[in-house]
Amino acid sequence: MSDILELLVSAASSGCIYGLVALSYLVMIRPTGIINFAVGEWAAVGLFAAFFLLTNRWLPLPYALALIAAVAFTGLIGWGTQRIAVRPLVEKGAPILGPILALLGMLAIFRESISLIFGPDPHNLPAPFGLRQVSLGPFAGTPRDFFIIGCTAAVFVGVWLFFERTVWGKAFEAVALNRKAAALMGINLRRVTVAAFVGGAAIAGFAGVLYSLTAPRDFLMGLPLAVQGFSALVVGGVGRVEGAILGGMILALAEQLTARYADQIGIPSGMSLGVPFLLMIVFLLARPTGLLRPKEAAA
Amino acid sequence: MLELKGVSGGYGAANVLADVSLSVGKGESVALLGPNGAGKSTLMAAITGTLVRRGGGILLEGRDLAPLASHDIVDAGVALVPEGRQIFAPMSVRDNLRLGAIRLGARPGHSLEERYAFVFELFPRLKERAGQRGGTLSGGEQQMLAIGRALMSAPRLLLLDEPFLGLAPLIVVEIRRALAALQESGLTILLVEQKIDVALAMTRRAYVMIKGRIALHEESGALARRGDLANLYFALAAKAE
Ligand SMILES: Nc1ncnc2c1ncn2[C@@H]1O[C@H](COP(=O)(O)OP(=O)(O)OP(=O)(O)O)[C@@H](O)[C@H]1O
Ligand SMILES: [Mg+2]
Numbered sequence: 308m309s310d311i312l313e314l315l316v317s318a319a320s321s322g323c324i325y326g327l328v329a330l331s332y333l334v335m336i337r338p339t340g341i342i343n344f345a346v347g348e349w350a351a352v353g354l355f356a357a358f359f360l361l362t363n364r365w366l367p368l369p370y371a372l373a374l375i376a377a378v379a380f381t382g383l384i385g386w387g388t389q390r391i392a393v394r395p396l397v398e399k400g401a402p403i404l405g406p407i408l409a410l411l412g413m414l415a416i417f418r419e420s421i422s423l424i425f426g427p428d429p430h431n432l433p434a435p436f437g438l439r440q441v442s443l444g445p446f447a448g449t450p451r452d453f454f455i456i457g458c459t460a461a462v463f464v465g466v467w468l469f470f471e472r473t474v475w476g477k478a479f480e481a482v483a484l485n486r487k488a489a490a491l492m493g494i495n496l497r498r499v500t501v502a503a504f505v506g507g508a509a510i511a512g513f514a515g516v517l518y519s520l521t522a523p524r525d526f527l528m529g530l531p532l533a534v535q536g537f538s539a540l541v542v543g544g545v546g547r548v549e550g551a552i553l554g555g556m557i558l559a560l561a562e563q564l565t566a567r568y569a570d571q572i573g574i575p576s577g578m579s580l581g582v583p584f585l586l587m588i589v590f591l592l593a594r595p596t597g598l599l600r601p602k603e604a605a606a
Numbered sequence: 607m608l609e610l611k612g613v614s615g616g617y618g619a620a621n622v623l624a625d626v627s628l629s630v631g632k633g634e635s636v637a638l639l640g641p642n643g644a645g646k647s648t649l650m651a652a653i654t655g656t657l658v659r660r661g662g663g664i665l666l667e668g669r670d671l672a673p674l675a676s677h678d679i680v681d682a683g684v685a686l687v688p689e690g691r692q693i694f695a696p697m698s699v700r701d702n703l704r705l706g707a708i709r710l711g712a713r714p715g716h717s718l719e720e721r722y723a724f725v726f727e728l729f730p731r732l733k734e735r736a737g738q739r740g741g742t743l744s745g746g747e748q749q750m751l752a753i754g755r756a757l758m759s760a761p762r763l764l765l766l767d768e769p770f771l772g773l774a775p776l777i778v779v780e781i782r783r784a785l786a787a788l789q790e791s792g793l794t795i796l797l798v799e800q801k802i803d804v805a806l807a808m809t810r811r812a813y814v815m816i817k818g819r820i821a822l823h824e825e826s827g828a829l830a831r832r833g834d835l836a837n838l839y840f841a842l843a844a845k846a847e
């Protein structure tokens with residue numbers, strides 16, 4: 308029993324990271340329709356920026372400040388990416404595939420730049436907490452797991468409040484629903500795109516920082532994470548913020564269950580790498596809108 | 607108030623609008639008539655900045671709107687009630703109205719509370735349904751919402767694109783009464799319509815657009831007395847050939 312509860316906590320912490328990556332996709336897809344697979348690379352940017360800020364010889368920053376600065380830096384990268392690979396294409400009326408392909412090109416640039424600067428070795432953020440076990444009620448886990456869960460909850464609550472309670476969140480929603488009508492209200496479409504990419508990048512960067520707490524990561528970490536985040540999004544549905552975290556949790560749980568029990572039923576445990584694809588295919592076939600229906604469909 | 611000088615524009619390479627010139631005086635109501643596909647909605651898109659390719663002069667009290675983005679045009683005091691209403695269906699009536707006021711900060715002398723009060727007085731039905739989803743309103747109520755939403759930006763010039771399309775006569779009467787109250791309060795209106803009789807009854811002057819050009823410009827009263835009204839578009843199109 309305690310074994311299961313421990314598995315739940317550890318699954319929840321990876322689920323949080325997938326959920327954040329899914330959320331990063333979502334805040335960009337909602338207003339612009341653009342699926343940006345560079346989110347994994349942005350996570351890597353956040354991680355390596357945090358690593359640099361914490362360990363450089365010249366001005367090592369305190370932990371919290373380094374994380375905030377790394378997230379802000381990733382946001383800036385998101386702005387630049389948008390400026391180069393999205394805005395010029397969208398404003399020339401290119402079909403939506405244009406920016407998606409341009410962003411795939413950016414993905415390669417990010418990855419190679421990181422490998423040039425930091426080399427091919429895995430990097431690990433200095434751990435702020437020990438590895439002792441703590442328990443919260445019946446749940447046991449590492450402080451790291453609880454830190455990841457707490458931070459993710461805060462980000463999701465913040466983004467949910469933005470969408471549900473602020474007029475700018477409604478404006479994002481309006482752009483998603485009807486671009487032309489949104490423009491007629493005087494919503495600045497260019498500014499919404501910028502906000503979506505800066506916000507999406509900051510969320511991805513934060514996911515990357517949290518991700519590195521779980522294991523050392525190298526410059527190739529981006530793409531697998533982008534795939535996991537995307538499957539989480541497909542499972543949960545792009546319509547709602549809550550879907551991203553739900554999808555992340557389901558994916559992580561499925562992965563951990565395969566990793567732990569697969570060989571007992573004769574499946575090699577390495578197959579857990581295939582779980583995201585399998586889940587994605589199942590959901591695309593059975594429930595293409597994801598678990599949580601978007602509000603439009605419910606209306 | 608509004609003066610169009612040689613406006614052209616379109617979606618692809620070909621022009622939908624060709625050398626369109628018209629004017630609307632301050633406090634005046636003007637009709638823009640024309641058959642399906644004449645380019646009336648395209649002209650509305652050109653005025654409000656949502657048509658990507660547009661040229662010519664679009665002057666609002668002397669200021670050229672042609673180079674501005676749509677949000678700057680809203681700031682200048684122009685609001686469009688678009689064809690087909692285009693409300694945000696999953697959002698509540700109140701949220702729809704709130705979004706209409708998103709640039710209100712640029713319109714000095716107006717507040718959000720004052721705008722809500724203004725719209726709710728004009729359309730009491732919207733007040734009763736403030737929490738209801740826009741998409742669950744009846745067609746007539748949705749049209750009221752589309753008009754109310756445009757009014758939330760405190761416009762000086764209101765553009766209406768076929769606001770009566772598909773509505774029951776009783777609702778048409780109700781909306782016409784509201785528009786009459788707006789006219790009385792001095793709002794400048796450009797009304798796009800296909801149905802000539804309705805439009806002429808509500809306006810002082812009328813332009814008729816055929817195939818992207820202004821084919822006729824008349825006082826509404828004089829136009830209404832013409833005998834060939836039923837065949838007007840057909841006759842003008844034949845003349846344009
Ligand atoms: N988004 C678009 N892309 C390409 N062509 C368009 C688009 N919208 C309209 N058109 C074309 O532009 C021309 C004018 O259309 P427009 O909608 O302005 O006519 P309209 O006068 O408003 O007609 P209606 O009374 O039917 O609303 C038509 O030939 C139409 O096919
Ligand atoms: Mg039209």
